[in-house]
Amino acid sequence: MTDLITATPEATGEGNQEMRSRSELTAKEVMREVGAVLRLSETQAAALGAVDDFADADVDDDQTMIINMGPQHPSTHGVLRLMLELQGEKVLRCKPIIGYLHTGMEKTGEELTYMQGGTNVTRMDYLSPLNNELVFSMAVEKLLGIDGDIPERAVWMRMLLSELNRMSSHLLFLATNGMDIGAVSMMIYGWREREEVLRFFQKVTGLRMNHNFIRPGGLAADLPAGWRDDVLEILDLLPERLAEYDILMTDQPIWRERLQGVGVITAQEAAALGATGPILRSTGVPWDLRRDMPYLHYDEVDFDVIVGSYGDAFDRYAIRLNEIRESMKIVRQILDRMPTGDYRIQDKKVTPPPRARIDESMEALIHHFKIFTEGFKVPEGEVYVGIESPRGEIGCYIVSDGSPKPYRIHMRAPSFVNIQCLPHMMRNGLVADAVAVISSVDPVLGEVDR
Amino acid sequence: MSDTPESRETSDQSPVEELRYGVRVSDSRGQVVLHPTREQYIATLKALVDDSFVLCSDLTAVDYLTYGSRVGKPKERFEVVVNLMSLERRERIRVRVEVPESDPVLPTAFDLYPGTEAMEREVFDMFGISFEGHPDPSRILMPEDWDGHPLRKDYAVGRIPVQFKGSPS
Numbered sequence: 001m002t003d004l005i006t007a008t009p010e011a012t013g014e015g016n017q018e019m020r021s022r023s024e025l026t027a028k029e030v031m032r033e034v035g036a037v038l039r040l041s042e043t044q045a046a047a048l049g050a051v052d053d054f055a056d057a058d059v060d061d062d063q064t065m066i067i068n069m070g071p072q073h074p075s076t077h078g079v080l081r082l083m084l085e086l087q088g089e090k091v092l093r094c095k096p097i098i099g100y101l102h103t104g105m106e107k108t109g110e111e112l113t114y115m116q117g118g119t120n121v122t123r124m125d126y127l128s129p130l131n132n133e134l135v136f137s138m139a140v141e142k143l144l145g146i147d148g149d150i151p152e153r154a155v156w157m158r159m160l161l162s163e164l165n166r167m168s169s170h171l172l173f174l175a176t177n178g179m180d181i182g183a184v185s186m187m188i189y190g191w192r193e194r195e196e197v198l199r200f201f202q203k204v205t206g207l208r209m210n211h212n213f214i215r216p217g218g219l220a221a222d223l224p225a226g227w228r229d230d231v232l233e234i235l236d237l238l239p240e241r242l243a244e245y246d247i248l249m250t251d252q253p254i255w256r257e258r259l260q261g262v263g264v265i266t267a268q269e270a271a272a273l274g275a276t277g278p279i280l281r282s283t284g285v286p287w288d289l290r291r292d293m294p295y296l297h298y299d300e301v302d303f304d305v306i307v308g309s310y311g312d313a314f315d316r317y318a319i320r321l322n323e324i325r326e327s328m329k330i331v332r333q334i335l336d337r338m339p340t341g342d343y344r345i346q347d348k349k350v351t352p353p354p355r356a357r358i359d360e361s362m363e364a365l366i367h368h369f370k371i372f373t374e375g376f377k378v379p380e381g382e383v384y385v386g387i388e389s390p391r392g393e394i395g396c397y398i399v400s401d402g403s404p405k406p407y408r409i410h411m412r413a414p415s416f417v418n419i420q421c422l423p424h425m426m427r428n429g430l431v432a433d434a435v436a437v438i439s440s441v442d443p444v445l446g447e448v449d450r
Numbered sequence: 451m452s453d454t455p456e457s458r459e460t461s462d463q464s465p466v467e468e469l470r471y472g473v474r475v476s477d478s479r480g481q482v483v484l485h486p487t488r489e490q491y492i493a494t495l496k497a498l499v500d501d502s503f504v505l506c507s508d509l510t511a512v513d514y515l516t517y518g519s520r521v522g523k524p525k526e527r528f529e530v531v532v533n534l535m536s537l538e539r540r541e542r543i544r545v546r547v548e549v550p551e552s553d554p555v556l557p558t559a560f561d562l563y564p565g566t567e568a569m570e571r572e573v574f575d576m577f578g579i580s581f582e583g584h585p586d587p588s589r590i591l592m593p594e595d596w597d598g599h600p601l602r603k604d605y606a607v608g609r610i611p612v613q614f615k616g617s618p619s
Contacts, residue, residue: 017588017589017594099590099591099592099593104600104607106576106601107601107607108607111607142479145479271504271505272504272564272565273565274506274565274566275565276507285537287537292537292540293540293542380519381522382478382512382522382531383479383481384481384531384533386533393507395507395533397508397510399512401519403518407512408512408513408601410508412508412510416568417507417568419568420564420565420567420568450591
């Protein structure tokens with residue numbers, strides 16, 4: 001293990017990814033690593049210097065041990081590797097090491113047309129694929145200048161799918177969170193309920209995951225017959241199941257003991273670290289892009305933004321549980337208001353013509369051929385669009401040079417930014433709580449590494 | 451496609467230069483974009499922090515080497531793009547700063563936005579732009595002994611066989 005830690009950065013001249021042992025660091029560097037996230041003025045930081053929080057600046061190497069957790073650890077949600085510096089049972093420093101799942105999706109995105117791009121971005125955050133597609137489509141539409149012309153039905157369908165996806169993602173969080181803490185039966189329940197939602201997705205999009213259903217200009221297809229009954233079935237089923245979760249976990253003393261006061265972060269720290277979504281809300285900041293920077297028709301539906309007050313793992317659990325209820329509230333309103341009409345924009349340059357038209361119209365055949373071989377051209381410019389995914393703000397930055405492929409496509413992945421909170425949340429906690437902390441951040445490594 | 455001539459035009463052609471926080475400002479599809487020089491970069495961010503833009507949601511870069519259009523092409527090869535958010539005013543603002551190919555260095559925003567730590571490492575990893583004063587200037591997504599910076603435009607897709615750490619090449 002010493003070999004791993006002391007592998008020479010000089011070999012590459014580009015620095016070492018792994019956590020460096022204390023003997024290689026100056027006290028100032030340790031302090032900076034720990035303290036910079038607090039963003040305090042110098043006098044405040046000096047005052048803190050005396051407090052326990054900074055007392056380990058002079059701890060020696062021989063009192064601490066560096067252990068690796070992951071990349072193949074079941075509770076790290078994929079291939080996340082953490083290097084933990086322990087003093088006894090206490091975690092002093094932690095460094096997440098990522099990239100094990102890096103497949104160069106942003107580079108791949110430059111080689112795919114806007115039409116094909118959806119298949120690429122949907123695989124990033126594989127637990128909320130529809131939100132990925134949504135933000136990508138919205139960015140492309142903004143570049144095309146058609147963002148205001150999307151048919152009403154398409155907008156409401158997008159909201160419906162986005163909210164159902166939020167529910168399935170949070171249900172999976174409840175499952176994995178339960179498994180990590182040791183409530184193994186919860187794992188089965190969470191997966192079971194998620195399956196109900198995925199079954200609906202399968203009926204609508206043909207796939208359980210990686211749908212490529214929301215596309216620039218609208219959606220790939222209309223909702224199938226009987227969709228309303230399927231949604232209502234989910235909505236009728238879930239409330240009693242969620243009530244069971246409350247009995248099984250929320251009110252349970254062991255559950256509370258394991259989560260309350262663990263992985264605490266303040267609002268100031270969360271904002272400084274760029275954290276969004278349930279992490280930022282758990283600190284009491286009512287920040288939800290659906291309400292604060294409304295997109296689609298979120299300004300027309302009624303829902304509450306759930307906030308916590310302690311910023312601990314329990315708050316993050318409770319927020320996600322209640323966000324499922326809020327999403328159900330939104331879905332019910334969507335059911336009431338779903339208009340009839342077209343599910344995609346009728347712009348011949350962007351949407352392929354209906355299949356039947358191809359047989360009778362030469363022009364339609366040409367458009368179809370052009371769109372699927374060459375793709376549609378997008379005017380030059382750059383645009384950033386951010387929406388609220390289950391994990392926080394997911395953003396899409398696209399630079400176009402007027403060709404049918406994005407010149408540069410960058411996805412602002414919420415998990416990538418959120419895992420920066422791990423070292424802070426774990427600090428001075430027990431190694432046994434580390435798993436609870438990772439779980440409460442709910443990272444998806446597919447979008448961390450992209 | 452409602453593409454008016456105004457929306458295509460970048461501030462490079464506009465006769466009157468508007469200033470905000472002392473730097474050139476432009477409009478991209480209704481979004482506010484600041485264009486500080488490399489020297490103004492940190493001072494601009496500082497002014498933005500003080501002006502309630504406390505959350506840095508994104509930091510990335512673009513390599514304009516093979517950019518096909520003359521419209522909106524920056525003078526330098528690289529451009530670092532920072533997306534900031536004001537929770538108070540519910541606003542977004544974007545900062546685009548050009549970085550020359552000959553000297554791809556930019557001061558770090560870590561002290562103002564600690565959340566840019568991973569993002570700056572990613573930009574270094576993918577584009578080879580170093581951030582002066584960054585606490586941990588190492589690669590983040592690629593293996594640490596990787597050659598080259600994959601998102602640069604002169605780095606071909608699928609050019610090299612898979613590299614494994616420690617294996618004889």
